[in-house]
Amino acid sequence: MAGRRARTGRGWDASPPRAGDTTPRPRRGRPAAESEAAPRGEAGSGREAAPPRDEAEVAREICLRQLAVRPRTRAELAGALARRGISEEAATEVLDRYDEVGIIDDAAFARAWVTSRHAGRGLARRALANELRQRGVDGDTASEALGELDETTEAETARALVERKLRTARGEPDAVFRRLVGMLARKGYPPGVAIRAVKDALAAQSAEAAEFAEQIDADALTAAETEIDR
Missing domain, CATH: 1.10.1720 (Proline Oxidase; Chain: A,  Domain 2)
Known part of the structure:
Protein backbone atom coordinates (compact mmCIF):
# COMPACT_ATOMS: atom_id res chain seq x y z
CA MET A 1 0.00 0.00 0.00
CA ALA A 2 1.39 3.44 -1.03
CA GLY A 3 2.67 5.66 1.77
CA ARG A 4 3.26 2.73 4.16
CA ARG A 5 6.67 1.55 5.22
CA ALA A 6 7.77 -1.97 4.42
CA ARG A 7 9.06 -3.90 7.48
CA THR A 8 12.20 -6.01 7.02
CA GLY A 9 13.83 -8.66 9.21
CA ARG A 10 16.26 -6.16 10.74
CA GLY A 11 14.54 -2.76 10.64
CA TRP A 12 12.32 -0.34 8.75
CA ASP A 13 13.13 0.93 5.27
CA ALA A 14 12.01 4.55 5.38
CA SER A 15 10.89 4.74 1.76
CA PRO A 16 10.43 2.46 -1.24
CA PRO A 17 13.43 2.21 -3.57
CA ARG A 18 13.36 4.31 -6.65
CA ALA A 19 13.22 2.66 -10.05
CA GLY A 20 16.65 1.56 -11.21
CA ASP A 21 18.25 2.19 -7.81
CA THR A 22 20.13 -0.99 -6.76
CA THR A 23 22.24 0.63 -4.03
CA PRO A 24 21.66 -1.15 -0.69
CA ARG A 25 19.80 1.18 1.64
CA PRO A 26 20.93 1.43 5.28
CA ARG A 27 18.52 0.07 7.83
CA ARG A 28 18.00 1.13 11.37
CA GLY A 29 19.72 -1.16 13.86
CA ARG A 30 23.27 -2.10 14.74
CA PRO A 31 25.82 -0.11 12.70
CA ALA A 32 27.85 -2.15 10.26
CA ALA A 33 31.11 -0.76 11.66
CA GLU A 34 30.21 -2.09 15.12
CA SER A 35 29.22 -5.53 13.88
CA GLU A 36 32.40 -5.88 11.88
CA ALA A 37 34.77 -4.63 14.59
CA ALA A 38 37.91 -6.71 15.05
CA PRO A 39 37.87 -9.07 18.07
CA ARG A 40 39.71 -7.86 21.18
CA GLY A 41 43.36 -8.65 21.25
CA GLU A 42 43.65 -9.07 17.46
CA ALA A 43 45.52 -6.88 15.06
CA GLY A 44 43.93 -3.50 14.63
CA SER A 45 42.44 -3.37 18.14
CA GLY A 46 45.20 -1.12 19.41
CA ARG A 47 45.96 -3.53 22.29
CA GLU A 48 49.02 -5.75 22.52
CA ALA A 49 49.26 -9.07 24.37
CA ALA A 50 50.84 -8.74 27.83
CA PRO A 51 54.39 -10.12 28.05
CA PRO A 52 54.83 -13.35 30.03
CA ARG A 53 55.33 -12.77 33.76
CA ASP A 54 58.54 -13.62 35.58
CA GLU A 55 58.25 -17.05 37.23
CA ALA A 56 59.83 -15.88 40.48
CA GLU A 57 57.26 -13.08 40.71
CA VAL A 58 54.43 -15.58 40.31
CA ALA A 59 56.03 -17.79 42.96
CA ARG A 60 56.22 -14.90 45.41
CA GLU A 61 52.54 -14.09 44.91
CA ILE A 62 51.57 -17.73 45.53
CA CYS A 63 53.60 -17.82 48.74
CA LEU A 64 52.17 -14.56 50.05
CA ARG A 65 48.62 -15.74 49.42
CA GLN A 66 49.36 -18.94 51.33
CA LEU A 67 50.94 -17.05 54.21
CA ALA A 68 48.01 -14.65 54.41
CA VAL A 69 45.79 -17.56 55.53
CA ARG A 70 48.14 -18.88 58.25
CA PRO A 71 51.87 -19.40 58.87
CA ARG A 72 53.37 -22.13 56.68
CA THR A 73 56.46 -24.30 56.77
CA ARG A 74 58.96 -24.28 53.94
CA ALA A 75 57.76 -27.73 52.88
CA GLU A 76 54.14 -26.57 52.70
CA LEU A 77 55.06 -23.61 50.51
CA ALA A 78 57.26 -25.78 48.30
CA GLY A 79 54.33 -28.14 47.80
CA ALA A 80 52.00 -25.27 46.88
CA LEU A 81 54.49 -23.97 44.31
CA ALA A 82 54.98 -27.40 42.77
CA ARG A 83 51.21 -27.86 42.40
CA ARG A 84 51.05 -24.56 40.52
CA GLY A 85 53.76 -25.65 38.09
CA ILE A 86 56.59 -23.46 39.43
CA SER A 87 59.99 -24.90 38.58
CA GLU A 88 62.18 -26.23 41.37
CA GLU A 89 64.85 -23.64 40.55
CA ALA A 90 62.47 -20.68 40.89
CA ALA A 91 60.87 -22.14 44.03
CA THR A 92 64.25 -22.62 45.70
CA GLU A 93 65.28 -19.07 44.86
CA VAL A 94 62.14 -17.57 46.41
CA LEU A 95 62.06 -19.84 49.47
CA ASP A 96 65.77 -19.27 50.21
CA ARG A 97 65.15 -15.54 50.17
CA TYR A 98 62.13 -15.91 52.47
CA ASP A 99 64.30 -17.96 54.84
CA GLU A 100 66.93 -15.22 54.89
CA VAL A 101 64.51 -12.43 55.80
CA GLY A 102 62.52 -14.54 58.28
CA ILE A 103 59.23 -14.67 56.37
CA ILE A 104 59.31 -18.44 56.82
CA ASP A 105 60.81 -19.98 59.95
CA ASP A 106 60.13 -23.64 60.65
CA ALA A 107 61.43 -23.45 64.24
CA ALA A 108 59.12 -20.55 65.10
CA PHE A 109 56.25 -22.30 63.31
CA ALA A 110 56.78 -25.48 65.34
CA ARG A 111 56.88 -23.63 68.67
CA ALA A 112 53.70 -21.69 67.88
CA TRP A 113 51.96 -24.84 66.61
CA VAL A 114 52.74 -26.80 69.79
CA THR A 115 51.57 -23.97 72.04
CA SER A 116 48.33 -23.25 70.20
CA ARG A 117 47.29 -26.86 69.52
CA HIS A 118 47.99 -27.97 73.07
CA ALA A 119 46.10 -25.04 74.57
CA GLY A 120 43.25 -25.08 72.08
CA ARG A 121 42.72 -28.79 71.40
CA GLY A 122 44.49 -30.37 74.35
CA LEU A 123 46.77 -32.40 72.10
CA ALA A 124 49.68 -34.25 73.67
CA ARG A 125 53.23 -34.46 72.38
CA ARG A 126 52.70 -37.64 70.36
CA ALA A 127 49.81 -36.16 68.39
CA LEU A 128 51.63 -32.87 67.96
CA ALA A 129 54.74 -34.63 66.66
CA ASN A 130 52.61 -36.36 64.03
CA GLU A 131 51.05 -33.05 62.92
CA LEU A 132 54.45 -31.36 62.64
CA ARG A 133 55.79 -34.26 60.60
CA GLN A 134 52.82 -34.00 58.23
CA ARG A 135 53.68 -30.32 57.67
CA GLY A 136 57.27 -31.05 56.78
CA VAL A 137 59.00 -29.99 60.00
CA ASP A 138 62.20 -32.01 60.42
CA GLY A 139 62.65 -34.25 63.46
CA ASP A 140 65.22 -32.12 65.30
CA THR A 141 63.17 -28.94 64.94
CA ALA A 142 60.01 -30.72 66.08
CA SER A 143 61.75 -32.29 69.08
CA GLU A 144 63.05 -28.92 70.21
CA ALA A 145 59.57 -27.40 70.05
CA LEU A 146 57.95 -30.38 71.79
CA GLY A 147 60.54 -30.17 74.55
CA GLU A 148 58.89 -26.97 75.74
CA LEU A 149 55.79 -29.01 76.66
Whole structure:
Protein backbone atom coordinates (compact mmCIF):
# COMPACT_ATOMS: atom_id res chain seq x y z
CA MET A 1 0.00 0.00 0.00
CA ALA A 2 1.39 3.44 -1.03
CA GLY A 3 2.67 5.66 1.77
CA ARG A 4 3.26 2.73 4.16
CA ARG A 5 6.67 1.55 5.22
CA ALA A 6 7.77 -1.97 4.42
CA ARG A 7 9.06 -3.90 7.48
CA THR A 8 12.20 -6.01 7.02
CA GLY A 9 13.83 -8.66 9.21
CA ARG A 10 16.26 -6.16 10.74
CA GLY A 11 14.54 -2.76 10.64
CA TRP A 12 12.32 -0.34 8.75
CA ASP A 13 13.13 0.93 5.27
CA ALA A 14 12.01 4.55 5.38
CA SER A 15 10.89 4.74 1.76
CA PRO A 16 10.43 2.46 -1.24
CA PRO A 17 13.43 2.21 -3.57
CA ARG A 18 13.36 4.31 -6.65
CA ALA A 19 13.22 2.66 -10.05
CA GLY A 20 16.65 1.56 -11.21
CA ASP A 21 18.25 2.19 -7.81
CA THR A 22 20.13 -0.99 -6.76
CA THR A 23 22.24 0.63 -4.03
CA PRO A 24 21.66 -1.15 -0.69
CA ARG A 25 19.80 1.18 1.64
CA PRO A 26 20.93 1.43 5.28
CA ARG A 27 18.52 0.07 7.83
CA ARG A 28 18.00 1.13 11.37
CA GLY A 29 19.72 -1.16 13.86
CA ARG A 30 23.27 -2.10 14.74
CA PRO A 31 25.82 -0.11 12.70
CA ALA A 32 27.85 -2.15 10.26
CA ALA A 33 31.11 -0.76 11.66
CA GLU A 34 30.21 -2.09 15.12
CA SER A 35 29.22 -5.53 13.88
CA GLU A 36 32.40 -5.88 11.88
CA ALA A 37 34.77 -4.63 14.59
CA ALA A 38 37.91 -6.71 15.05
CA PRO A 39 37.87 -9.07 18.07
CA ARG A 40 39.71 -7.86 21.18
CA GLY A 41 43.36 -8.65 21.25
CA GLU A 42 43.65 -9.07 17.46
CA ALA A 43 45.52 -6.88 15.06
CA GLY A 44 43.93 -3.50 14.63
CA SER A 45 42.44 -3.37 18.14
CA GLY A 46 45.20 -1.12 19.41
CA ARG A 47 45.96 -3.53 22.29
CA GLU A 48 49.02 -5.75 22.52
CA ALA A 49 49.26 -9.07 24.37
CA ALA A 50 50.84 -8.74 27.83
CA PRO A 51 54.39 -10.12 28.05
CA PRO A 52 54.83 -13.35 30.03
CA ARG A 53 55.33 -12.77 33.76
CA ASP A 54 58.54 -13.62 35.58
CA GLU A 55 58.25 -17.05 37.23
CA ALA A 56 59.83 -15.88 40.48
CA GLU A 57 57.26 -13.08 40.71
CA VAL A 58 54.43 -15.58 40.31
CA ALA A 59 56.03 -17.79 42.96
CA ARG A 60 56.22 -14.90 45.41
CA GLU A 61 52.54 -14.09 44.91
CA ILE A 62 51.57 -17.73 45.53
CA CYS A 63 53.60 -17.82 48.74
CA LEU A 64 52.17 -14.56 50.05
CA ARG A 65 48.62 -15.74 49.42
CA GLN A 66 49.36 -18.94 51.33
CA LEU A 67 50.94 -17.05 54.21
CA ALA A 68 48.01 -14.65 54.41
CA VAL A 69 45.79 -17.56 55.53
CA ARG A 70 48.14 -18.88 58.25
CA PRO A 71 51.87 -19.40 58.87
CA ARG A 72 53.37 -22.13 56.68
CA THR A 73 56.46 -24.30 56.77
CA ARG A 74 58.96 -24.28 53.94
CA ALA A 75 57.76 -27.73 52.88
CA GLU A 76 54.14 -26.57 52.70
CA LEU A 77 55.06 -23.61 50.51
CA ALA A 78 57.26 -25.78 48.30
CA GLY A 79 54.33 -28.14 47.80
CA ALA A 80 52.00 -25.27 46.88
CA LEU A 81 54.49 -23.97 44.31
CA ALA A 82 54.98 -27.40 42.77
CA ARG A 83 51.21 -27.86 42.40
CA ARG A 84 51.05 -24.56 40.52
CA GLY A 85 53.76 -25.65 38.09
CA ILE A 86 56.59 -23.46 39.43
CA SER A 87 59.99 -24.90 38.58
CA GLU A 88 62.18 -26.23 41.37
CA GLU A 89 64.85 -23.64 40.55
CA ALA A 90 62.47 -20.68 40.89
CA ALA A 91 60.87 -22.14 44.03
CA THR A 92 64.25 -22.62 45.70
CA GLU A 93 65.28 -19.07 44.86
CA VAL A 94 62.14 -17.57 46.41
CA LEU A 95 62.06 -19.84 49.47
CA ASP A 96 65.77 -19.27 50.21
CA ARG A 97 65.15 -15.54 50.17
CA TYR A 98 62.13 -15.91 52.47
CA ASP A 99 64.30 -17.96 54.84
CA GLU A 100 66.93 -15.22 54.89
CA VAL A 101 64.51 -12.43 55.80
CA GLY A 102 62.52 -14.54 58.28
CA ILE A 103 59.23 -14.67 56.37
CA ILE A 104 59.31 -18.44 56.82
CA ASP A 105 60.81 -19.98 59.95
CA ASP A 106 60.13 -23.64 60.65
CA ALA A 107 61.43 -23.45 64.24
CA ALA A 108 59.12 -20.55 65.10
CA PHE A 109 56.25 -22.30 63.31
CA ALA A 110 56.78 -25.48 65.34
CA ARG A 111 56.88 -23.63 68.67
CA ALA A 112 53.70 -21.69 67.88
CA TRP A 113 51.96 -24.84 66.61
CA VAL A 114 52.74 -26.80 69.79
CA THR A 115 51.57 -23.97 72.04
CA SER A 116 48.33 -23.25 70.20
CA ARG A 117 47.29 -26.86 69.52
CA HIS A 118 47.99 -27.97 73.07
CA ALA A 119 46.10 -25.04 74.57
CA GLY A 120 43.25 -25.08 72.08
CA ARG A 121 42.72 -28.79 71.40
CA GLY A 122 44.49 -30.37 74.35
CA LEU A 123 46.77 -32.40 72.10
CA ALA A 124 49.68 -34.25 73.67
CA ARG A 125 53.23 -34.46 72.38
CA ARG A 126 52.70 -37.64 70.36
CA ALA A 127 49.81 -36.16 68.39
CA LEU A 128 51.63 -32.87 67.96
CA ALA A 129 54.74 -34.63 66.66
CA ASN A 130 52.61 -36.36 64.03
CA GLU A 131 51.05 -33.05 62.92
CA LEU A 132 54.45 -31.36 62.64
CA ARG A 133 55.79 -34.26 60.60
CA GLN A 134 52.82 -34.00 58.23
CA ARG A 135 53.68 -30.32 57.67
CA GLY A 136 57.27 -31.05 56.78
CA VAL A 137 59.00 -29.99 60.00
CA ASP A 138 62.20 -32.01 60.42
CA GLY A 139 62.65 -34.25 63.46
CA ASP A 140 65.22 -32.12 65.30
CA THR A 141 63.17 -28.94 64.94
CA ALA A 142 60.01 -30.72 66.08
CA SER A 143 61.75 -32.29 69.08
CA GLU A 144 63.05 -28.92 70.21
CA ALA A 145 59.57 -27.40 70.05
CA LEU A 146 57.95 -30.38 71.79
CA GLY A 147 60.54 -30.17 74.55
CA GLU A 148 58.89 -26.97 75.74
CA LEU A 149 55.79 -29.01 76.66
CA ASP A 150 56.85 -30.78 79.85
CA GLU A 151 55.29 -33.86 81.42
CA THR A 152 53.71 -31.90 84.27
CA THR A 153 51.86 -29.58 81.91
CA GLU A 154 50.75 -32.52 79.78
CA ALA A 155 49.35 -34.36 82.82
CA GLU A 156 47.51 -31.25 84.04
CA THR A 157 45.92 -30.77 80.62
CA ALA A 158 44.84 -34.44 80.53
CA ARG A 159 43.17 -34.09 83.92
CA ALA A 160 41.38 -30.88 82.86
CA LEU A 161 40.07 -32.59 79.71
CA VAL A 162 38.71 -35.50 81.73
CA GLU A 163 37.03 -33.28 84.31
CA ARG A 164 35.30 -31.31 81.57
CA LYS A 165 34.02 -34.47 79.88
CA LEU A 166 32.84 -35.93 83.19
CA ARG A 167 30.32 -33.10 83.62
CA THR A 168 28.19 -34.56 80.85
CA ALA A 169 29.28 -38.22 80.98
CA ARG A 170 26.55 -40.81 81.36
CA GLY A 171 26.73 -44.54 82.06
CA GLU A 172 28.37 -47.00 84.45
CA PRO A 173 31.79 -46.04 85.83
CA ASP A 174 33.60 -48.75 83.86
CA ALA A 175 32.07 -47.58 80.55
CA VAL A 176 32.86 -43.96 81.33
CA PHE A 177 36.40 -44.96 82.25
CA ARG A 178 36.98 -46.68 78.90
CA ARG A 179 35.53 -43.78 76.91
CA LEU A 180 37.66 -41.19 78.65
CA VAL A 181 40.87 -43.20 78.36
CA GLY A 182 40.12 -43.65 74.65
CA MET A 183 39.52 -39.92 74.25
CA LEU A 184 42.92 -39.10 75.75
CA ALA A 185 44.63 -41.77 73.66
CA ARG A 186 43.25 -40.18 70.47
CA LYS A 187 44.75 -36.89 71.56
CA GLY A 188 48.15 -38.51 71.87
CA TYR A 189 48.44 -39.09 75.61
CA PRO A 190 50.46 -42.16 76.63
CA PRO A 191 48.59 -44.93 78.50
CA GLY A 192 50.05 -44.10 81.91
CA VAL A 193 49.05 -40.44 81.75
CA ALA A 194 45.57 -41.22 80.42
CA ILE A 195 44.74 -43.96 82.93
CA ARG A 196 45.93 -42.00 85.95
CA ALA A 197 44.11 -38.83 84.85
CA VAL A 198 40.81 -40.69 84.48
CA LYS A 199 41.25 -42.66 87.72
CA ASP A 200 41.96 -39.53 89.75
CA ALA A 201 39.04 -37.64 88.21
CA LEU A 202 36.62 -40.52 88.88
CA ALA A 203 37.79 -40.80 92.46
CA ALA A 204 36.81 -37.18 93.03
CA GLN A 205 33.45 -37.41 91.25
CA SER A 206 31.20 -39.54 93.46
CA ALA A 207 31.24 -42.33 95.98
CA GLU A 208 30.30 -44.91 93.35
CA ALA A 209 32.97 -43.68 90.95
CA ALA A 210 35.53 -43.50 93.74
CA GLU A 211 34.83 -47.11 94.68
CA PHE A 212 35.37 -48.18 91.08
CA ALA A 213 38.54 -46.09 90.82
CA GLU A 214 39.99 -47.83 93.88
CA GLN A 215 39.84 -51.12 92.00
CA ILE A 216 41.86 -49.81 89.05
CA ASP A 217 45.48 -50.95 88.99
CA ALA A 218 46.92 -48.10 86.98
CA ASP A 219 50.38 -49.64 86.68
CA ALA A 220 49.09 -52.98 85.41
CA LEU A 221 46.77 -51.33 82.91
CA THR A 222 49.53 -49.05 81.73
CA ALA A 223 51.86 -51.98 81.14
CA ALA A 224 49.13 -53.83 79.22
CA GLU A 225 48.26 -50.84 77.05
CA THR A 226 51.91 -50.15 76.33
CA GLU A 227 52.43 -53.75 75.23
CA ILE A 228 49.44 -53.47 72.87
CA ASP A 229 50.88 -50.27 71.33
CA ARG A 230 54.12 -52.07 70.59
